Amino acid sequence: MAKLDVNGRVLEVQADGATPLLYVLRDELGLNAAKFGCGLGQCGACTVLADGEAIFSCITPVSVLQGRKIRTVEGLGTVEKPGPMQQAFIEAQAAQCGYCIPGMMMRAQALLERNAGASENEIRAALQPHLCRCGTHMRIVHAVARAGELMRGKS
Amino acid sequence: MEGWHAPALNSASPSPVPWTVETLQTYLRHGIADLHAQSAGPMSEVVHDLSQVNEADLRALATYIASLDTRSDADRAKLREAALARAGASKAQHGNAIYDGSCADCHNRGRGEQGGALELPLGTALTIPTPRNLATIIREGIVPPEGERGAWMPAFAGALTDEQLTELLVYLRALSGQPAWRDVAGEVKKISRGD
Numbered sequence: 001m002a003k004l005d006v007n008g009r010v011l012e013v014q015a016d017g018a019t020p021l022l023y024v025l026r027d028e029l030g031l032n033a034a035k036f037g038c039g040l041g042q043c044g045a046c047t048v049l050a051d052g053e054a055i056f057s058c059i060t061p062v063s064v065l066q067g068r069k070i071r072t073v074e075g076l077g078t079v080e081k082p083g084p085m086q087q088a089f090i091e092a093q094a095a096q097c098g099y100c101i102p103g104m105m106m107r108a109q110a111l112l113e114r115n116a117g118a119s120e121n122e123i124r125a126a127l128q129p130h131l132c133r134c135g136t137h138m139r140i141v142h143a144v145a146r147a148g149e150l151m152r153g154k155s
Numbered sequence: 156m157e158g159w160h161a162p163a164l165n166s167a168s169p170s171p172v173p174w175t176v177e178t179l180q181t182y183l184r185h186g187i188a189d190l191h192a193q194s195a196g197p198m199s200e201v202v203h204d205l206s207q208v209n210e211a212d213l214r215a216l217a218t219y220i221a222s223l224d225t226r227s228d229a230d231r232a233k234l235r236e237a238a239l240a241r242a243g244a245s246k247a248q249h250g251n252a253i254y255d256g257s258c259a260d261c262h263n264r265g266r267g268e269q270g271g272a273l274e275l276p277l278g279t280a281l282t283i284p285t286p287r288n289l290a291t292i293i294r295e296g297i298v299p300p301e302g303e304r305g306a307w308m309p310a311f312a313g314a315l316t317d318e319q320l321t322e323l324l325v326y327l328r329a330l331s332g333q334p335a336w337r338d339v340a341g342e343v344k345k346i347s348r349g350d
Contacts, residue, residue: 054313056314061257063252
């Protein structure tokens, strides 16, 4: 039985070690923020953080994540008290269908935790592994820049 | 001895990799030597006490202890190879589990199918004398030049620790049918440091 540290809680999971994290998050732990897009690490919808690094949870088996701190959008804040990244995406109305958004948010979170003052070019480069079929890219980039402002304490 | 079993030092030594004068000398000085378990229990006190002994005396002691093992060099070499092979197999087993979770979805399909990638026993990077190319591809992925189409593979630098990447490399190398790479862990460490 594997133990996973998800959003600060240590949880026991039943799944076999080779099971991708995404299925454990969604099917076993009921954390549905991370999405199944392609299952091949090509679209970014399943992105979560492991020790602050963005990873594709659809191709990362739980066996390699023992003892590492996993974070999902659920760990960024709550409906009542959204975190800066969530607040910024709401302000910018950056979601259309919303399917790609949790992955975008987590990769952006990793970027801004390293550098909350990331430039637009840095944001674009960081989000390169993520696909959005609605075409909300401009708003997503604005939202991430806004999240950086919120993290730096600008209102 | 004080609740601990003291393993034999003569030809009955159970050490998976047989001791040599050099490894004994290192072990008696530091309490740890490559390819051997570290000192524990009362042996830790022995190592501590030996810190007062000079290198020449330690060498003499190591030479004497090594002489107790009268097995032939060939027999000792065979044991050593077998132990290292078992260690490699256990790494490869972990690597196999990582392959199943991280690589198999694409690489088991082959190029013929949508989303499929090359079956790895056909990969050149597995056959060359160094794990460098393969390690770099796994860490950084394959990304076409900006704005261009091309083959794409996700980067695993954030997902796999150095140790896990090492296990995966050992497993993949075995698929090539070539002899195992030397010091994969050391190479991985260098690459992740950017050397």
